[in-house]
Amino acid sequence: MNRMPDDYFADMYSQAPDPWGFDERWYEERKRALTAAVLPRRRFRSAFEPGCSIGNLTEVLATRCDHVLATDIVDDVLERARARLDGADVTFRRWALGDPWPTGSFDLVVLSEVAYYLSPQALDRTLDDLGEHLATDGVILAVHWRHAVADYPQTGDAVHAALAARTGLVRTARYADPDVLIETFEPGPETASVAAREGLLG
Numbered sequence: 736m737n738r739m740p741d742d743y744f745a746d747m748y749s750q751a752p753d754p755w756g757f758d759e760r761w762y763e764e765r766k767r768a769l770t771a772a773v774l775p776r777r778r779f780r781s782a783f784e785p786g787c788s789i790g791n792l793t794e795v796l797a798t799r800c801d802h803v804l805a806t807d808i809v810d811d812v813l814e815r816a817r818a819r820l821d822g823a824d825v826t827f828r829r830w831a832l833g834d835p836w837p838t839g840s841f842d843l844v845v846l847s848e849v850a851y852y853l854s855p856q857a858l859d860r861t862l863d864d865l866g867e868h869l870a871t872d873g874v875i876l877a878v879h880w881r882h883a884v885a886d887y888p889q890t891g892d893a894v895h896a897a898l899a900a901r902t903g904l905v906r907t908a909r910y911a912d913p914d915v916l917i918e919t920f921e922p923g924p925e926t927a928s929v930a931a932r933e934g935l936l937g
Contacts, residue, residue, distance in 0.1 A: 737833055737853065737854050737856070737857040738831065738833045738854065739886070739887070739888070741809075744808060744809055748812055752815075755788070755848075757789060757791040758791065762914070766917075767791060767792055767795050769915075770795070770917055771795050773917050773919055774799065774876065774919070775874060775907060775908060775919060775921075775929050775932075776932075777799070778801070779800045780801050780842050781800065781801065781802050781803075781839070781841045781843070782796050782799075782803045782804070782841060782845060783803075783804050783837070783843070783844045784803060784804070784805045784806070784847070785806050785831070785832050785845075785846065786807060786831075786832070786847065786852075787805035787807050787827070788816070789812055789816050790819040790820050791819075793816060793819075794820060794823075796843075796845065797824065800824075800843060801824065802824045802825070803823075803824070803825045804825075804826050804841075805820075805825055805828075806828045806829065806831070807829070807831075808829060808830070813828075813829060832852070832857075832861050833861065836864045836865075836867070836868050840868050840869065840870045841868060841870060841873060842869075843873065843876065844865055844868075844869060844875050845876045845878075846875065846877045846878070846879075847877075848878060848879060848880060850877065851884075851888065851890060851893070851894050852887060852888065854888045854889070855889055855893070858894065858897055862897065862901055872921075872922075874907075874921050875898065876917075876918075876919050877894065877916075877918050877919075878916070879891025879915070880915060881911075881913065881915060881916055882914065891916055892916060895916050895918055898918070898920050899920075901920075903923055903924075904921070905921055905922070905925065907920065907921050907926050
């Protein structure tokens with residue numbers, strides 16, 4: 736199995752409109768705030784967010800990006816996300832990790848609670864594709880639940896370890912607690928810190 740089957744997610748949403756509690760849980764609200772805070776720049780040109788679900792994080796990204804391409808594999812969910820982001824500069828598309836990548840390049844790619852749905856081999860191929868579509872000044876933002884889930888092909892920590900092992904990427908920020916791991920990676924071998932970019936280091 737290269738990735739979790741599409742029916743798995745369709746099933747989840749058929750049982751509950753918000754199966755992970757994105758709209759209601761303080762855990763999710765806090766995680767979105769932490770995710771936004773870790774971003775190394777105030778503004779991005781073009782962001783790609785696979786697995787946008789009902790658009791909670793997309794809503795945050797839209798305030799920081801000139802344009803966001805957000806995708807999911809459940810049509811009803813995409814419609815709900817469109818309604819949430821009505822009027823924002825966001826394009827929604829049916830797409831899943833493992834499919835051929837959209838054309839163009841992105842200076843922000845957000846892997847939030849999605850990459851552990853891929854097998855290690857499929858993740859490796861996906862990261863190859865990502866590298867081809869990441870702008871030279873691009874940022875990969877990875878956010879994943881750290882506890883093992885029996886259904887998932889791998890853990891969030893394994894996903895982040897795979898990112899950290901990629902040649903040509905440098906980890907530039909990290910937040911970790913027992914539940915969630917949030918990291919940014921940028922093309923290396925060296926990347927200026929936020930303070931350096933702001934001219935604070937002299």
